[in-house]
Amino acid sequence: MPIVTVNGKSVHIQELNKGAAETIVLVHGMFSNLSVYYFNIAPLLATKYHVVLYDLKSHGMSEKTLLGYDLESMTNDLLALMEELNLQKVHLGGYSFGGLIALKMVILFPERINKLAVIEAPDPNDDKTRGIIDEYSREFLEHYVENFTDTTKVKMGKRQMERNHRMYEYLFYQTSIKTDMELEKDFFGSPAIETIQKSTLLLYGTDSNCLNAGKHLDGLIENAELIAVPGDHNIPIQQPLVIAEALLNFFQEK
Amino acid sequence: MDTIATTKLSGEEIFDLMKKFITEVIGEEFVEEMDITPESSFTKDLEMDSIEIVSFSEKIKAHFGEQIDFTGWLSSMDLDQLINLNLGMIISYIEECQS
Numbered sequence: 304m305p306i307v308t309v310n311g312k313s314v315h316i317q318e319l320n321k322g323a324a325e326t327i328v329l330v331h332g333m334f335s336n337l338s339v340y341y342f343n344i345a346p347l348l349a350t351k352y353h354v355v356l357y358d359l360k361s362h363g364m365s366e367k368t369l370l371g372y373d374l375e376s377m378t379n380d381l382l383a384l385m386e387e388l389n390l391q392k393v394h395l396g397g398y399s400f401g402g403l404i405a406l407k408m409v410i411l412f413p414e415r416i417n418k419l420a421v422i423e424a425p426d427p428n429d430d431k432t433r434g435i436i437d438e439y440s441r442e443f444l445e446h447y448v449e450n451f452t453d454t455t456k457v458k459m460g461k462r463q464m465e466r467n468h469r470m471y472e473y474l475f476y477q478t479s480i481k482t483d484m485e486l487e488k489d490f491f492g493s494p495a496i497e498t499i500q501k502s503t504l505l506l507y508g509t510d511s512n513c514l515n516a517g518k519h520l521d522g523l524i525e526n527a528e529l530i531a532v533p534g535d536h537n538i539p540i541q542q543p544l545v546i547a548e549a550l551l552n553f554f555q556e557k
Numbered sequence: 558m559d560t561i562a563t564t565k566l567s568g569e570e571i572f573d574l575m576k577k578f579i580t581e582v583i584g585e586e587f588v589e590e591m592d593i594t595p596e597s598s599f600t601k602d603l604e605m606d607s608i609e610i611v612s613f614s615e616k617i618k619a620h621f622g623e624q625i626d627f628t629g630w631l632s633s634m635d636l637d638q639l640i641n642l643n644l645g646m647i648i649s650y651i652e653e654c655q656s
Contacts, residue, residue, distance in 0.1 A: 304612060304615055305615075317611070319628075336607070336608045336611075337608070337611070338606075338607035338608045338610070338611050339607075341607070341611050341614075341628075342607070342610075342628075342631050342632055342634075342639065343632050346628055346629060346632035347632070358608075363608045364608060364612070460601075460604035461604070462583075462587060462604045463604050463606050466606070540636065541636075543636075
């Protein structure tokens with residue numbers, strides 16, 4: 304299992320097609336891990352690009368960390384990872400919370416990023432987004448799994464439920480993730496978003512409750528293009544090939 | 558790190574190797590409660606989630622090296638096929654690659 308040390312912590316990474324001239328880095332979402340890209344999206348992008356996937360802190364197989372879940376810290380981790388891998392300039396994609404990290408990265412380190420792809424990044428000020436963080440409980444997880452993950456067709460067994468429960472418990476009650484995210488609620492209202500000049504692709508699900516966030520970003524970012532894909536917030540799992548092809552076309556356009 | 562295999566393995570040997578990898582990924586205490594057979598599916602019977610399947614894939618790649626393109630093979634599957642993926646299918650795929 305490939306592990307690198309970033310800011311003193313172990314980070315699980317996966318790299319595909321290392322020899323390619325250009326690199327795409329993909330950032331996953333909260334409570335998820337790099338596997339959201341690993342099986343379908345990354346292999347297709349790797350037909351043309353060097354693709355780097357990594358597990359965010361306390362996610363997947365990366366080391367658990369108590370502090371630093373605000374977007375600036377998450378962005379500093381990404382920059383440190385790029386330094387560790389000797390990546391000067393990359394195309395960047397992020398899904399959900401990872402989309403917010405990608406946006407912040409472009410704001411703070413525009414010289415290190417070529418093009419930007421944002422998939423289903425939520426507005427941190429949206430009550431439904433923050434509600435998930437505020438109202439977590441085991442019952443919530445069971446209800447969530449029962450009612451919402453059915454669109455991805457994957458049912459969790461007992462061991463998986465326990466594993467996920469432990470991860471949620473850790474993130475919610477031991478780390479600073481709740482307070483750190485609370486502080487980001489005005490992110491879409493900050494003038495910094497409007498300074499983004501990069502060519503930006505916004506991919507959202509037609510039935511997603513984040514679609515309005517995509518429309519909002521489309522209005523704020525000058526060189527943005529919004530594409531709505533059939534599906535909900537889980538479009539990378541529901542439509543991996545559609546997402547992969549949209550990303551590939553976007554990164555290849557001159 | 559596993560050494561890259563050069564000798565051709567029988568179906569039974571591949572099955573034993575897969576069981577060893579699964580045990581390393583999900584832990585002996587869970588494997589003891591399971592009856593792992595070639596019909597065992599990864600998500601339903603073995604309850605492996607996708608990050609565990611990533612670990613499992615890494616072990617296969619480390620063991621067989623360039624002989625097989627396991628990730629490439631998985632990437633040709635849609636979600637239904639991945640959910641229904643069982644050990645027997647992987648054993649057949651590895652056998653094919655070896656022949």
